[in-house]
Amino acid sequence: MMKEQNRTIGILGTGEFARALAKRLYLSGYDVIIGSRRPEEAHISATDECLCNLRLMTTEECIxxxxxxxxxxxxxxFKDLLGDHEDKLNGKIVVDVSNRDRPSKSNSNAEYLQTLIPQASVVKAFNVISAYALENDYNTSSRQVFIASNNDLARIDVSNIARAMNFTPIDLGNLVAARRIEKHPLLLFPDWGRPCGFTIVLFIIWLLYLIFIYYVEQTIYAWDQIFVKVLNKAICMTGITVLSVTYLPSSFAAIFQVYYGTKHIRFAGWLDKWLKNRKQLGLISFTLITIHVLMSTLIMSPTYLRSWYHSTKITIPYNMSRAYELENINWMTWKGEAACMTGIFSFTILCLVCVSTLPSVANSLNWREWRFVQSKLGHVALLLAVVHVLVMGIPGWLKNPKRIYKSITFLSSILPWLTLLLKLFFTIPYVDGYVTKIRKGWERKERRCQAKCVRQKKEDLGVMNAKDAANPESGLFPEYTIQMVSFDENE
Known part of the structure; x- marks a missing residue:
């Protein structure tokens, strides 16, 4: 528990963030003193009445x-404000909440501050929290506060303050971690580059195939159908392909573990990155499939989907003496109804899988429930999506078997079927039991396995030594994770 004398906290600065921080500390039960170089000119209560209860004094008095x-x-x-007060800061805890305009690998604001006041305990914290998040409890942004300092007791005190303010402190160790903490607010969707790039390339490939193979060879589309009908097909093909790519790496991971007979050999770099990008791939596939559902709803008619509806032929005599009232009702065929049913079920299950990635929902699930939703229901959604594609494709295959290999329904279902067959193989009781035994720590004692482990340890040791020589911050703490969510269990 924090000592009583630490219930009074000082803030140097009167800007927007300082005001929001003062308000949050005050409402959390702290006595707050605000220090300013010109306190007579700072009207901190102008925008919020609760700040009237805070004391405003000079920088020296606050320290x-x-x-x-x-x-x-x-x-x-930093230097202008604290240069004349270095002695007064000895033994005090100074929390640096500043950010940089661009990331730096050689130094951080907090490390620079520590050189200015070497006898104080500098703590890097709260720089990833916005002023808006400080002032609004209902804000849904991340509530994690990353904390770094060379003083263990200082980290504990600041962690207690963060908890009192209803935030979650994440202790990242020594002050050198401030480089990564300051880098975090500067990142723009750092984990989305590869998944988005892969999706764009895949979409372009499918779209070009549709335009140049189907349109040029068969001319089954009019040029004005490219914007919805053709584009909808390309989006659908991309969505189901990305969805299968989301679940495929878990089977590859199992294959590597069975091959080496141990879980202690690190995956190849490409597979490791693939596994870490499953959440992004899953969300991208869900977005594409949602767009496909909306577009398909717009063109749901006998004109666009002729094979989904029964054909009604009306014969009118050449000479008619009187008028007849004709009623034309087009019912769906089995193909249309089956395609709608499997598509709706697949999309509904995929919505449940996607919703479970939300932190508020994920935190309410235990590990078994999480795996069931992300893995079992996810594969069911993929299976229904494949059946949805096959229902639309098989009648055309039967009519023209020679063109099956050019059919978009056949080509877009190859990778999903591979994903499902691999998953089915690893659910066989004997295979599943063997993989589970390896993941629980059992190792197959073979010379190949032992040699691989020894070689990897030597490589890791050599890499770490090289990194330590080139970069003093390497290996000090592991990469932090903002949200531990994905579209499949981390196998």
Whole structure:
């Protein structure tokens, strides 16, 4: 528990973030003192009445009155503000909440601050929390506060403050971790580059195939159908392919583990990145399939989907003495109804899988429930999607078997079927039991396995030594994860 004298906290700075921080600390039960170089000109209560209860004083008075100080100013002003107060900061905890304009591998704002006040305990924290998140409890953004400092007790004190403010502290160790903490707000969807690039390339390939193979050779589309009908087919083919790619790497991981007879040999780099990108791939596939559902709803008519509806022929005599009232009702064929049924079920299950990735839902599931939704239901959704494609394709295959290999329904279902067959193979009781035994720590004692483990340990040791020599921050702490969610269990 925090000591009583630490219930009073100082903040140096009167900007927007400093005001939001002061408000949150005050509402969390702390006495807050705000320090300013020109307190007579700072009207901190102008926008929020609760700030009227806070004390405003000079920088020197604020530093002398508290043992924990939040430094809410830009890094370029550190030296000007603290240069004359270095002795007064000895033994105090100074929390740096600043951010950089661009990432740096050689230094951080917090490390620079530590050189200015070497006798103080500098803590890097709260820089990934916005002023809006500080002022609004209902804000749904990440509530994790990354904390780094060379002083263990200082990290504990700041962690307690974060918990009191209803945030989740993440202790990342020594102050060198501030480089990564300051880099975090500068990243723009860092894990989405490869999945989005892969999807775009795949979509272009399918679209070109549709346009140049089907349109040029068979001319089954009019040029004005490219915007919805043709584009919808390309989106559908891309969506089901990306969905299968989401679940395929778990089977590859099992194959490698069975081959080596141990779980302690690291996966190849390409497979490791593939496994880590499953969440992004799954969300992309869900987005594409949602667009496909909307587009298909727009063109749901006998004009666009002729094979889904019964054909009604009406014969009118040449000479008619009186008018007749004709009623034309087009019922769906078995193909149309079966395609709709499998598509609706697949999309509904995929919605459940996608919703379970939300942190609020994921936190309410235990590990078994999580695996069931992400893996079992996910593969069921993929199976129904494949059946949906086959229902539309098989009648055409039977009419013209020679063109099956050019059919878009056949080509887009190859990879999904491979994914499902591999998953089915690893659900065989004997195979599943063997893989489970390996993942529980059992190792097959073979010379090949032992030699591979020894060689990998030597390689890892050599890489780590090289990194330590070139970069002093390497290996100090593992990469942090913002949300531990994916579209399949981490196998």
């Amino acid at each position: 002398e009155s508290v043992s924990i100080i939040f430094l809410a100013i830009h890094a370029e002003h």
